[in-house]
Amino acid sequence: xxxxxxxxxxxxxxxxxxxxxxxxxxxxxxxxxxxxxxxxxxxxxxxxxxxxxxxxxxxxxxxxxxxxxxxxxxxxxxxxxxxxxxxxxxxxxxxxxxxxxxxxxxxxxxxxxxxxxxxxxxxxxxxxxxxxxxxxxxxxxxxxxxxxxxxxxxxxxxxxxxxxxxxxxxxxxxxxxxxxxxxxxxxxxxxxxxxxxxxxxxxxxxxxx
Amino acid sequence: xxxxxxxxxxxxxxxxxxxxxxxxxxxxxxxxxxxxxxxxxxxxxxxxxxxxxxxxxxxxxxxxxxxxxxxxxxxxxxxxxxxxxxxxxxxxxxxxxxxxxxxxxxxxxxxxxxxxxxxxxxxxxxxxxxxxxxxxxxxxxxxxxxxxxxxxxxxxxxxxxxxxxxxxxxxxxxxxxxxxxxxxxxxxxxxxxxxxxxxxxxxxxxxxxxxxxxxxxxxxxxxxxxxxxxxxxxxxxxxxxxxxxxxxxxxxxxxxxxxxxxxxxxxxxxxxxxxxxxxxxxxxxxxxxxxxxxxxxxxxxxxxxxxxxxxxxxxxxxxxxxxxxxx
Amino acid sequence: xxxxxxxxxxxxxxxxxxxxxxxxxxxxxxxxxxxxxxxxxxxxxxxxxxxxxxxxxxxxxxxxxxxxxxxxxxxxxxxxxxxxxxxxxxxxxxxxxxxxxxxxxxxxxxxxxxxxxxxxxxxxxxxxxxxxxxxxxxxxxxxxxxxxxxxxxxxxxxxxxxxxxxxxxxxxxxxxxxxxxxxxxxxxxxxxxxxxxxxxxxxxxxxxxxxxxxxxxxxxxxxxxxxxxxxxxxxxxxxxxxxxxxxxxxx
Numbered sequence: 095x096x097x098x099x100x101x102x103x104x105x106x107x108x109x110x111x112x113x114x115x116x117x118x119x120x121x122x123x124x125x126x127x128x129x130x131x132x133x134x135x136x137x138x139x140x141x142x143x144x145x146x147x148x149x150x151x152x153x154x155x156x157x158x159x160x161x162x163x164x165x166x167x168x169x170x171x172x173x174x175x176x177x178x179x180x181x182x183x184x185x186x187x188x189x190x191x192x193x194x195x196x197x198x199x200x201x202x203x204x205x206x207x208x209x210x211x212x213x214x215x216x217x218x219x220x221x222x223x224x225x226x227x228x229x230x231x232x233x234x235x236x237x238x239x240x241x242x243x244x245x246x247x248x249x250x251x252x253x254x255x256x257x258x259x260x261x262x263x264x265x266x267x268x269x270x271x272x273x274x275x276x277x278x279x280x281x282x283x284x285x286x287x288x289x290x291x292x293x294x295x296x297x298x299x300x301x302x303x
Numbered sequence: 304x305x306x307x308x309x310x311x312x313x314x315x316x317x318x319x320x321x322x323x324x325x326x327x328x329x330x331x332x333x334x335x336x337x338x339x340x341x342x343x344x345x346x347x348x349x350x351x352x353x354x355x356x357x358x359x360x361x362x363x364x365x366x367x368x369x370x371x372x373x374x375x376x377x378x379x380x381x382x383x384x385x386x387x388x389x390x391x392x393x394x395x396x397x398x399x400x401x402x403x404x405x406x407x408x409x410x411x412x413x414x415x416x417x418x419x420x421x422x423x424x425x426x427x428x429x430x431x432x433x434x435x436x437x438x439x440x441x442x443x444x445x446x447x448x449x450x451x452x453x454x455x456x457x458x459x460x461x462x463x464x465x466x467x468x469x470x471x472x473x474x475x476x477x478x479x480x481x482x483x484x485x486x487x488x489x490x491x492x493x494x495x496x497x498x499x500x501x502x503x504x505x506x507x508x509x510x511x512x513x514x515x516x517x518x519x520x521x522x523x524x525x526x527x528x529x530x531x532x533x534x535x536x537x538x539x540x541x542x543x544x545x546x547x548x549x550x551x552x553x554x555x556x557x558x559x560x561x562x563x564x565x566x567x568x569x570x571x572x573x574x575x576x577x578x579x580x581x582x583x584x585x586x587x588x589x590x591x592x593x594x595x596x597x598x599x600x601x602x603x604x605x606x607x608x609x610x611x612x613x614x615x616x617x618x619x620x621x622x623x624x625x626x627x628x629x630x
Numbered sequence: 631x632x633x634x635x636x637x638x639x640x641x642x643x644x645x646x647x648x649x650x651x652x653x654x655x656x657x658x659x660x661x662x663x664x665x666x667x668x669x670x671x672x673x674x675x676x677x678x679x680x681x682x683x684x685x686x687x688x689x690x691x692x693x694x695x696x697x698x699x700x701x702x703x704x705x706x707x708x709x710x711x712x713x714x715x716x717x718x719x720x721x722x723x724x725x726x727x728x729x730x731x732x733x734x735x736x737x738x739x740x741x742x743x744x745x746x747x748x749x750x751x752x753x754x755x756x757x758x759x760x761x762x763x764x765x766x767x768x769x770x771x772x773x774x775x776x777x778x779x780x781x782x783x784x785x786x787x788x789x790x791x792x793x794x795x796x797x798x799x800x801x802x803x804x805x806x807x808x809x810x811x812x813x814x815x816x817x818x819x820x821x822x823x824x825x826x827x828x829x830x831x832x833x834x835x836x837x838x839x840x841x842x843x844x845x846x847x848x849x850x851x852x853x854x855x856x857x858x859x860x861x862x863x864x865x866x867x868x869x870x871x872x873x874x875x876x877x878x879x880x881x
Contacts, residue, residue: 097602100434101374102868103656104599106717109606111598124414124625125618125663127407144470145404145628146665147413149618149774156770157665159763160672161397165477176626184341186333219339219465222630252341254629270759278679280383281390286483288490292558295494299560369659376655380873380881381697382682386675389655393671400664438872438881488881496879603660611662614721617775617782 128154129179130162131213131224133170140172142213142222151175155262159271165281168272171264172211178260180233182253187218191253192245200230200238209258210236212243214250222254316530318349334535339465342408342630353536354464355409362402363420363427367600368448369395371431375441387484391445394481398474405466407627421605429586430513432594439492439499439506446485447510447552451517453478454548455539463535466630486555493559500561507556508564515565515581518544524583549576632813635806636747637691638709639816642804642854643738643750644684645710648700649862650731651677652869656718669767673728676760683753690749701870702877705863711853713796715861722785723793725775729768729833730790730797734826736761741822746814769833776837783838790839798823798849805855 095111097104125147131140143162148154155173163171185191207229213222225244230236236255244250264271279285319327326345333340340346369392376392379385403413419425430448435441453475460471492503519525519541531537539547549568553576556563567579589597654674661667685696693699713731718724739761742754775782801823810816827844834841852858873881 097599099374099599099603100436101370103373103377103660104603106656107603107606107610107660109602111602124412125615126620126623126625127404127628129629142630143473144401145407146400147663148665149620149623152770153618153774156767157669160669161400161665164668164672165394176628177624179629181629184343187336187338218341219468221469268762271763273759274679274756278390278675280386281394281480283479283483286480286487288487291490291494295490296558366659366664373659375872376658377652377868378871380701382678382700384881385655386678386682389658389671389675389678392658393668393675396659396661396664396667396671400668403664438875491880495881496876498876499879499881502875607660607662610660611721613779613781613785614662614666614775617778 125149127176128158128173129176130154130158131172131174131222132163132168134167136169140170140224145176146173151262155264159264163272164275167275169269171268172261174256174261179254179256181255182237184215184218184252187251188249190245190248190250192241192250195237197238197241200235200242207231207235210239211256211258211261212236212240213254213256214244214247215252216249218251222252227258319347322347322349331533334463334533339468340463341465342627349530350534350536351409353531353534354467355406355411357536358402358406358409358464358467358470359411359416359419360426360428362399362406362416363425364431365395365399365402366420367427367431367604369399370600370603371433371435371596372441372444374435375438378438380438384488387480388441388445391481391484394477398470398477401470401473402467404628405464405470408466408630410627412625412627417608421601421608423592423601426590428517429590429594430510430517431600432589432597433510433513434595436509437502437506439489439502440509442485442488442492442503443506443510444485445481446489447514448517449478449481449485450552451514451544451548453482454544454551455518458538458544461535462538469630490559493561504561507561511564512581515545515578516583516586518542518548520583520586521580546576549578632806632809632815633691635804635809635813636750636815637688637693638804638806639810640684640688640691640750642709643742644681644688644699645708646681646714646731646800647677647684647735648681649708649710649865650714650727651675651681652865653714653716653718654724654728657721657724662721666771670724673764673767676757676764680753680757680760683757684750687749687753697873701873703866705858705866706856708856708858708862708866709854710858710862711796711799711802712850712859713793713800715853715859715865716793716796717861719789720785722775722782723789725768725771726786726789726793727797728764729772730793730830731800732761732764732768733829733833734797734800734822736765737822737825737829741817744814745816747816750815772833772839773836776834776839786837787839791842794842795847796850798844798847799851799853801826801849802851802854 097109097111099105127145128148129145130143132143133140146154146157146161148157151173158173159171182191182195185194209227210230211227212225214225215222228236228239228243230239233255237253240253327347330346373392376389379388403416406416407413456471456475460468460475462468489503492499522540522542525541528537565579567577570576651674654670657667658671661670682696685699688699689695713727739754739758742750743758745751776786801819803819804810807818811818831841
């Protein structure tokens with residue numbers, strides 16, 4: 095017996111009314127997680143928006159674009175595997191994790207140094223934002239470099255460090271993805287103005303004897 | 304879209320007996336100071352459990368909530384409604400994604416949450432177990448259920464768990480469109496032809512009783528939640544939310560000369576709304592599976608899981624170990 | 631300017647976008663994974679938006695308003711190909727249809743952006759970014775699933791084989807094709823088909839999917855001239871169910 099629904103889409107899928115007990119969900123959903131950052135205005139720092147589940151970085155990027163940049167202005171998208179980010183512990187609001195952590199002064203730049211992106215959190219409950227790029231020989235060294243460059247920025251309750259090469263970044267040509275966002279008025283509150291209709295209705299009904 | 308209230312099980316305070324008193328005091332002091340808790344912070348097991356439960360049920364409510372309105376996606380009248388309804392239901396799926404992610408930061412995987420949903424172990428907002436017989440039912444959900452959800456979510460966004468607050472900030476911003484769209488669609492029906500007015504009045508009559516239960520049982524009969532209020536897990540009582548909702552939306556219904564099927568509904572001199580107490584017995588029964596659509600909602604979710612399994616299986620890379628999202 | 635030819639072209643473009651957008655909207659809320667559910671839904675919205683843009687041009691040329699054009703015509707008045715009418719099936723079919731259709735759509739929009747018929751050129755130029763994303767999405771997912779497990783490869787292969795004759799039906803020429811081409815409004819469908827083949831082959835070559843020789847396949851034609859599959863009229867009836875309760879009023 096098939097389930098009969100008020101939804102014609104569901105009826106077309108022919109869902110059994112009584113699901114067989116054998117059809118237990120297989121354990122398949124744990125794709126890796128990727129963290130997503132967007133740029134909301136041109137020339138402003140990228141800010142953290144949330145994660146996606148995806149099989150790899152390319153798919154994560156394709157998914158992130160719609161989940162995190164379909165509803166508000168966007169000028170750029172960065173995606174990086176969660177595992178490729180290292181982070182400090184959280185400290186209290188108004189404190190600086192740079193001061194509370196034992197971060198050794200950076201060694202002189204080694205030949206193997208690469209670029210790392212530094213993301214800082216100013217207040218618990220807010221979003222990490224991109225502070226800048228440092229050249230370093232590894233995560234620990236990147237944190238030390240970050241302390242030298244951004245350590246004055248207080249408060250800073252948490253820091254994320256990610257190798258720039260591991261971040262998939264939208265390119266200059268990708269920007270036209272977001273050009274039409276502004277025209278999708280059907281999903282903006284301002285497109286729905288019913289006050290006139292309500293007032294006209296009130297006039298109509300109060301004037302009828 | 305999500306209502307509060309119903310989800311908290313009675314808190315057993317003896318669960319706290321095993322916690323380190325110093326850490327517990329620091330934890331509570333942080334919340335008292337108005338600071339958010341972040342995923343890596345020490346937290347009592349009871350807090351973790353209750354926050355996971357709350358966010359998870361919210362997430363389930365979003366993904367299940369996509370179904371009653373989704374019922375009208377292929378039939379929405381005209382381009383404007385067609386595209387808006389599609390975008391709105393899409394947002395609900397997006398909200399589920401955000402909320403599952405927030406719950407994941409506390410250590411419960413999306414996989415496990417999905418499993419608990421389709422096996423019937425986890426709950427979701429009760430209103431989605433009611434059918435959407437006509438287009439007008441879908442507009443009532445878009446307007447009034449989303450309005451209720453916003454009341455609840457605005458309160459929760461001031462809560463103590465950082466990742467949940469971040470998700471709610473985004474969700475509330477997106478839902479302001481839902482509310483306006485829903486109101487717009489209802490106003491068109493209410494001010495339209497007599498057939499349309501009849502449709503919307505009948506839909507309101509059907510949906511009012513479930514809406515009145517949306518915020519959960521009356522405070523005097525609901526589970527003990529003081530500690531959850533102190534921990535800023537629960538931010539407003541069920542009755543406070545219900546009062547706020549009635550105050551904001553009943554006048555907007557009445558100005559359209561539509562009626563609500565409760566002869567006792569009125570605002571008294573003290574400014575408090577009086578109403579017929581909802582049938583909490585029926586509420587309990589529907590939560591526990593006796594509603595018109597419980598079976599269908601879960602069957603559809605199971606079917607979606609089942610039909611999509613080959614995709615997830617095909618792309619599951621054995622070398623990619625899952626780690627919980629960062630924030 | 632050959633108005634009949636332009637209108638026929640706009641109807642074909644608009645109807646194809648509308649019907650595929652409508653079909654793909656059926657996935658919203660029941661997709662194979664949340665993230666993909668969201669992406670698919672966005673693309674469905676985009677396609678509906680594209681059809682609205684073309685119906686608006688038709689309205690400016692004196693045809694009825696977009697809602698009437700989309701919701702009140704019957705199947706015989708539609709110009710879409712059979713490919714877009716088919717039910718959503720399983721996700722593999724919907725993905726392959728999206729892949730085959732969007733490669734052709736992208737080429738069409740590139741030409742349209744150069745069209746001597748400026749209103750359409752403007753629309754096409756503006757929507758280019760959306761199509762770029764649709765193609766990226768289709769290519770990424772086809773490459774992923776076309777190289778993954780025996781099951782995913784065989785599912786995609788079967789859907790590809792099934793969809794291919796319908797896909798060739800996308801290139802049914804307009805009755806006014808010579809006019810359109812000579813006045814630089816829109817190129818011949820055979821040109822588009824040739825480029826499309828090249829374009830999809832580039833991607834399929836990176837997968838384990840096989841493409842059968844095109845000349846052995848007969849295209850499923852007729853849609854552009856109003857001869858449709860059994861699926862279109864029920865789809866239109868469903869789409870207009872609410873509006874038909876009272877077509878004279880606003881909803």
